[in-house]
Amino acid sequence: MLPGxxxxxxxxxxxxxxxxxxxxxxxxxxxxxxxxxxxxxYWLGWLDPVNRSFADREDVLGxxxxxxxCAVAAFFHDNHFLLLLIVTxxxxxxxxxxxxxxxxxxxxxxxxxxxxxxxxxxxSAVLNAHSAVPPLLVLLIGGLIxxxxxxLLLLPVLRTRGHYAALVTIAFALLLKAFLEVxxxxxxxxxxxxxxxxxxxxxxxDNIELGNVELSFYMNYLVLSxxxxxxxxxxxxxxxxxxxxxxxxxxxLDETAASCFGLNIVRWKITAFTLGNFLIGIAGxxxxxxxxxxxxxxxxxxxxxxxxxxxxxxGVGSPWGSVVAAAIVIVVxxxxxxxxxxxxxxxxxxxxxxxxxxxxGLLPRPARNYFPGWRP
Amino acid sequence: MTPLLEARSLTRRFGGVVAxxxxxxxxxxxxIIGLIGPNGSGKTTxxxxxxxxxxxxxxxxxxxxxxxxxxxxxxxxxxxxxxxxQRSRLALPLSVFDNIMIGNYKRLNQGLWFNLMNRRGFKRxxxxxxxxxxxxxxxxxxxxxxxxxxxxxxxxMINRRRIEICRALISQPKLLLLDEPSAGMTHDETTTLMxxxxxxxxxxRNLTIIIVEHEMGVIERxxxxxxxxxxxxxxxxxxxRQIAADRQVQEAYLGxx
Numbered sequence: 149m150l151p152g153x154x155x156x157x158x159x160x161x162x163x164x165x166x167x168x169x170x171x172x173x174x175x176x177x178x179x180x181x182x183x184x185x186x187x188x189x190y191w192l193g194w195l196d197p198v199n200r201s202f203a204d205r206e207d208v209l210g211x212x213x214x215x216x217x218c219a220v221a222a223f224f225h226d227n228h229f230l231l232l233l234i235v236t237x238x239x240x241x242x243x244x245x246x247x248x249x250x251x252x253x254x255x256x257x258x259x260x261x262x263x264x265x266x267x268x269x270x271x272s273a274v275l276n277a278h279s280a281v282p283p284l285l286v287l288l289i290g291g292l293i294x295x296x297x298x299x300l301l302l303l304p305v306l307r308t309r310g311h312y313a314a315l316v317t318i319a320f321a322l323l324l325k326a327f328l329e330v331x332x333x334x335x336x337x338x339x340x341x342x343x344x345x346x347x348x349x350x351x352x353x354d355n356i357e358l359g360n361v362e363l364s365f366y367m368n369y370l371v372l373s374x375x376x377x378x379x380x381x382x383x384x385x386x387x388x389x390x391x392x393x394x395x396x397x398x399x400x401l402d403e404t405a406a407s408c409f410g411l412n413i414v415r416w417k418i419t420a421f422t423l424g425n426f427l428i429g430i431a432g433x434x435x436x437x438x439x440x441x442x443x444x445x446x447x448x449x450x451x452x453x454x455x456x457x458x459x460x461x462x463g464v465g466s467p468w469g470s471v472v473a474a475a476i477v478i479v480v481x482x483x484x485x486x487x488x489x490x491x492x493x494x495x496x497x498x499x500x501x502x503x504x505x506x507x508x509g510l511l512p513r514p515a516r517n518y519f520p521g522w523r524p
Numbered sequence: 525m526t527p528l529l530e531a532r533s534l535t536r537r538f539g540g541v542v543a544x545x546x547x548x549x550x551x552x553x554x555x556i557i558g559l560i561g562p563n564g565s566g567k568t569t570x571x572x573x574x575x576x577x578x579x580x581x582x583x584x585x586x587x588x589x590x591x592x593x594x595x596x597x598x599x600x601x602x603x604x605x606x607x608x609x610q611r612s613r614l615a616l617p618l619s620v621f622d623n624i625m626i627g628n629y630k631r632l633n634q635g636l637w638f639n640l641m642n643r644r645g646f647k648r649x650x651x652x653x654x655x656x657x658x659x660x661x662x663x664x665x666x667x668x669x670x671x672x673x674x675x676x677x678x679x680x681m682i683n684r685r686r687i688e689i690c691r692a693l694i695s696q697p698k699l700l701l702l703d704e705p706s707a708g709m710t711h712d713e714t715t716t717l718m719x720x721x722x723x724x725x726x727x728x729r730n731l732t733i734i735i736v737e738h739e740m741g742v743i744e745r746x747x748x749x750x751x752x753x754x755x756x757x758x759x760x761x762x763x764x765r766q767i768a769a770d771r772q773v774q775e776a777y778l779g780x781x
Contacts, residue, residue, distance in 0.1 A: 383640065390639035390646060391625070391632045398615055398626045405613040408575055409691070410601040410629040419636070515619055515675055518650055524658070524672070 151194075152201030152209045160216040163475070164223050166483060167230050175483050202468065204520055210381065213471075214374055221370050231366035233482055235438055238373040239431045241474040242380045244458045245467060246427030249384060252465035252513070253393060254420035255400030256305060257314040260321040261455035264294040264425045266447030267324075268432025269342065270334060273442050276343035283345040287376075287433045294429025295422045305421065306414055309403075321449050328444040339443025342436045345369075352437070369438045376434060380427050384467050387423075389518045396420055397516075450492065457499045463509025472510060526589055528553045528732050529574070529699060534583035536573055543569040545756040546583065551699070556733045558743040558764070561753035562777055567736040568610055569756075571701050575607055576600045587699070602630055606692040607701035610736075612684050616677040620668060620687055623676055624657045627691035660690050663727065664720045682713045686720070693724060702735040706742060718742050740768075752777065
């Protein structure tokens with residue numbers, strides 16, 4: 149377990165340094181250093197023990213990762229910008245976990261991830277403005293509505309395979325954006341304000357005062373986002389390490405063989421697609437409240453591509469990979485202000501480099517281990 | 525006694541080619557039937573029609589007296605027929621255990637709640653399934669039983685065949701369809717594999733087998749009865765000795781002019 153703890157501690161220190169530094173040259177230097185350090189550790193074989201400790205003691209290391217995230221947040225406790233950045237990473241990770249169920253396990257490529265994310269955010273906007281539904285329930289409803297709207301796509305997605313199903317989702321993303329832009333009830337192209345979260349008088353949009361220390365109000369959202377990530381992570385893990393995960397793998401790899409062994413392809417594709425959209429929708433509902441604003445242009449095809457690139461970069465089917473890749477894809481362009489305008493170029497280069505040199509992603513999915521540490 | 529599987533005037537064409545022409549076939553419980561014939565004579569098509577991958581154009585198939593002509597592959601598996609494929613169709617990135625469990629679908633609890641929330645119950649089922657899979661594969665190859673959680677991708681042809689046969693057997697089917705189990709293997713490997721299949725059959729009561737095979741040695745050794753196809757038509761039927769002596773069969777298949 150020690151190698152995993154050491155790796156996590158180093159990564160946390162590095163992240164704090166990277167986030168704290170402002171000078172562009174220094175940031176470029178730090179990013180270069182990270183690449184060299186990781187490659188060096190790889191050549192020296194130091195990454196294998198880290199890998200093993202994550203495989204064996206994922207539970208402990210998962211809790212430590214949450215502690216590390218809190219430590220980073222505590223370090224920047226009054227910095228609105230950086231805390232918002234971290235919340236964004238966490239919620240994009242949750243959304244990518246949803247995509248992971250769809251594409252990573254069931255093989256259904258969803259290029260409308262941002263649309264389902266947006267559906268969650270719009271749900272928050274409407275329910276917070278016009279109803280007294282408790283905010284935690286609003287999150288759940290956001291997920292349910294994303295799943296429900298997604299079920300409109302089921303028929304065409306189930307009737308097509310591979311690339312064709314992906315095209316269906318692209319068409320849906322374009323349609324949804326057009327629909328939102330002409331729909332005045334939902335604010336048209338200007339979008340809607342989203343009221344912040346309030347649980348029993350605890351207003352998430354007020355800064356927190358602890359004695360004479362003031363914490364950014366984003367801290368509220370960060371804690372809730374981390375809780376959501378933990379639940380989503382455990383759910384995805386349990387799914388993978390069950391007969392359902394096996395069914396999804398079987399139908400992705402060979403539908404004909406799977407159906408010859410009784411597997412109900414329609415049932416499991418629906419389960420995976422719906423569950424994925426549900427997670428994406430919940431993350432979107434919370435993200436809407438964090439940002440305080442939704443508009444059709446926030447959730448475009450380009451944002452769906454970002455979600456897909458996080459998935460490919462981290463490793464398809466690998467939840468830890470999604471965490472790492474979300475951090476890279478979201479933090480690097482924000483810190484490198486000089487390349488902001490070229491960030492899509494950066495994503496493209498990263499994805500192409502990964503597909504060429506490490507096609508299974510930064511942290512490839514390991515073989516299914518139903519119960520880590522279990523020996524026959 | 526009612527036959528286990530009964531095909532009546534089963535017909536399937538591909539364009540102008542008759543893959544199966546009015547085929548009549550009866551399989552009694554506990555029989556081992558050899559299905560032989562030159563390449564393209566309709567053997568695999570017969571399997572695909574029986575397992576519901578292809579639709580029959582005419583004729584009927586019944587299993588234990590129930591009509592299964594229009595049943596889906598899923599329903600046919602649930603009724604108790606399972607198969608292997610001519611070209612191995614294992615899920616290569618998955619482990620030996622995972623591949624065998626794909627064949628165990630009907631005996632595993634597929635409930636959403638059970639799988640996601642009831643980890644204790646799942647663990648019990650997982651352990652029981654592990655023991656069953658291990659016991660089955662040990663009959664074939666103890667070496668494989670020690671490597672249950674290694675990916676299939678790195679395994680030899682004969683081991684892949686063993687895994688495929690275990691995947692078909694784990695659900696305890698009544699009828700097993702073996703599509704050229706010896707394809708891509710040496711003569712000695714084929715002999716070993718057939719011994720293992722016979723051994724499994726000695727353990728499992730009520731297992732009926734239809735085997736498509738080109739190795740006549742195999743057919744002679746393990747089958748009770750043979751059916752010979754040529755251009756989708758049945759040209760002979762009977763014990764191996766009898767059909768091997770048949771003039772028509774020799775012309776079509778055994779290479780005697």
